Structure formats: C-alpha cells, structure tokens
Amino acid sequence: MASMTGTPPSAQLRTDQPHPARVYDFYLGGKDHFGADREFGQRILSICPQLRPLARANRRFLARSAGVLARDHGIRQFLDLGTGLPTSPNLHEVAQSVAPDSRVVYVDNDPIVLTHARALLTSRPEGATDYIDSDVIDIDRIMRQAARTLDFDRPVAVSALALFHFLPDPRPADLLARLRSRLVPGSFLTISHVLPALQDVAAAYQAKMGLGTLRDRDEITALFGDFELLEPGLVDPYLWRPELDPVEQEPGDEIANLGACAVARKPTD
Structure with missing residues (x-):
C-alpha cells in the first residue's frame, strides 16, 4: 500500500537558489539538482573534498542501520x-x-522532494509507505499524519540523518524530547550529524542558505536523552557495523572525525 497524506503545498520551488537536499543529492552523484546546486556543491567540495565520501558513508549507514533494526x-x-x-x-x-x-513514513518539506515522492511510495503489497509534506519541527502534526500508517502503540524506529545540524539550538533537543516521550518502550532513534571539524563548510552554508549548529560528540549523544545506544555507540558513519556492508567502505582516514552517528533504543524496563 502506498499513499500520500493530505498536506499543504510546499514553498515555491526555487531552482536559482541552492537547497541542502539537492546539494546532498549532488554529493551522492544523483541527478535531481540544478545549476545553482551544482555550483554551490562544487565550491563546497573545493573547500572539503571529503564531503562526497562522507555523504556516501552516511547513506550506507542508513541502509545498515535499517537492516539491523x-x-x-x-x-x-x-x-x-x-x-x-x-x-x-x-x-x-x-x-x-x-x-x-x-511500514514506512517519509517526511520532508522540500518541493522537489514532493515531486519525487512517488518514487518513495513503491511499497511491497504486504507493507505500506506514506509521504508527509511537513517541516520537521512540527512533530505534533507529523505524528498525527503518520498515525494513518503507523501504530504508535507499538515500537517505531525514527531516523534523522544529516538533519539536525541545519537546526539551531534548542530546536533539536526540544522536538526530540517531545518525540521520545511519545514513543513506546522498544522504539528506536537513529541520528547522524556533522562534527565541528567541518567549520569552514558550515560557514559557507551559513552564508548561502543557513546552517543551525555544529555539535560535538557529547552534544550529539545528549540528543538521544535516556535512550540506550546500541553497539558500537556514537561513531563515525563508516565505523557503524561496517562488516554488514556488502560494498567497499570509504577510506576511514579520509573522512575520520567529520561526522558521527548512532542508533539508540528506548528502554523497556
């Protein structure tokens, strides 16, 4: 089953301005970006060429963590x-x-993601997928809409990858506190986040499109609250269960200490 919840239209699509989702797609070698995104992305890669392998490592972390859960x-x-x-x-x-x-529910508010949402809704007949067009800070609205597909009386795995560094303090902590309180024991939270070593990249993003806050490892760990981190804890994306990856990993020394990720479980006791 696949569906799209009734949602308000996204903001007007601006192809003359770079957007984080489309620039990220450029890093991954995708095709859903425009000239402004490529121009900005190339400028960022001239500052930090490691960002491309870091993005790929982050994407593979998504696949490994979802498979484990x-x-x-x-x-x-x-x-x-x-x-x-x-x-x-x-x-x-x-x-x-x-x-x-x-059953999987996707959430984003980028107009171009909305136009491609059908690609996210190719569910197997036994399961279900849905797409919600919403700002991630509106957790109450997201959970109301997601409840059409998900049963929040049962465990849910929430993922927020390469997201919270775009939100200034205290927004991530506030929205995650509300979210964690509404998840039942046995639910999971997956987060990835860039580290302060990318300060030059962050400054370039801030000047062009805004970037919230770079956080260190202790600050990222704090976002999980009382959730218990799975092994191996908070690590670089390429170090999270790499033995599960069927493809060659990015060179660790190239992207070490640029990003961190973890998966954590809400205690059942």
Whole structure:
C-alpha cells in the first residue's frame, strides 16, 4: 500500500537558489539538482573534498542501520525525518527486503522532494509507505499524519540523518524530547550529524542558505536523552557495523572525525 497524506503545498520551488537536499543529492552523484546546486556543491567540495565520501558513508549507514533494526530487533515501523531526495536503496527498500510487511513514513518539506515522492511510495503489497509534506519541527502534526500508517502503540524506529545540524539550538533537543516521550518502550532513534571539524563548510552554508549548529560528540549523544545506544555507540558513519556492508567502505582516514552517528533504543524496563 502506498499513499500520500493530505498536506499543504510546499514553498515555491526555487531552482536559482541552492537547497541542502539537492546539494546532498549532488554529493551522492544523483541527478535531481540544478545549476545553482551544482555550483554551490562544487565550491563546497573545493573547500572539503571529503564531503562526497562522507555523504556516501552516511547513506550506507542508513541502509545498515535499517537492516539491523528490521532483522535483529523485529522493527516493522519506520518514520524518516528530513528524507531528502530518493536515492536507492531507500529506507523502505531495505526494511521491506528483510520484512515485506514493514511500514514506512517519509517526511520532508522540500518541493522537489514532493515531486519525487512517488518514487518513495513503491511499497511491497504486504507493507505500506506514506509521504508527509511537513517541516520537521512540527512533530505534533507529523505524528498525527503518520498515525494513518503507523501504530504508535507499538515500537517505531525514527531516523534523522544529516538533519539536525541545519537546526539551531534548542530546536533539536526540544522536538526530540517531545518525540521520545511519545514513543513506546522498544522504539528506536537513529541520528547522524556533522562534527565541528567541518567549520569552514558550515560557514559557507551559513552564508548561502543557513546552517543551525555544529555539535560535538557529547552534544550529539545528549540528543538521544535516556535512550540506550546500541553497539558500537556514537561513531563515525563508516565505523557503524561496517562488516554488514556488502560494498567497499570509504577510506576511514579520509573522512575520520567529520561526522558521527548512532542508533539508540528506548528502554523497556
């Protein structure tokens, strides 16, 4: 089953201005970006060429973590905040390859993501996918809409990858506190975030399109609240269960200490 919830239209699509989701697609080698995105992306890569392998490592972390949650922890419901442009494998493709009855809800507010949302809604018949056009800070609205597809009386895995560095303090902590309180024990939270080593990149983003806050490892860990981190804890994306990746990893020394990620579980006790 695939559906799109009734949502308000996104802001007007501006192809003459770079957008983080489209620039990220450029880093990943995708095709859903415009001249302004490529120009900005090339400028960023001239500052930090490691950003491209970091983006790829982050994408593979998404696939490995979703697979672990579906296979090893029996998770069948996923809520993906700040989805970005469709890049295979998508979260539902990973989850439903393990458990075809998995249900996945994507959330983003970029107009071009909305135009490609159908690519995110190719669910297997046993499961379901949905797309919500919403700002991620509106957690109350997101959970109301997501409840059409997900049962929040059962465990849900929430992912927020390469998202919260675009939000200034205290927004991430505030919205995550509300979110965590509404998830049942046995639910999961997956986060990836850039580190202060990317200060020059952050300054370039801030000047052009805004970037919230670079956070260190302790500050990122604090976003999980009382959730318990799975092994190996908060690590660089290429170091999170790399033995599960069927493709060659990016060179660790090239992207070490540029980003961090973790998966955490709400205690059942």
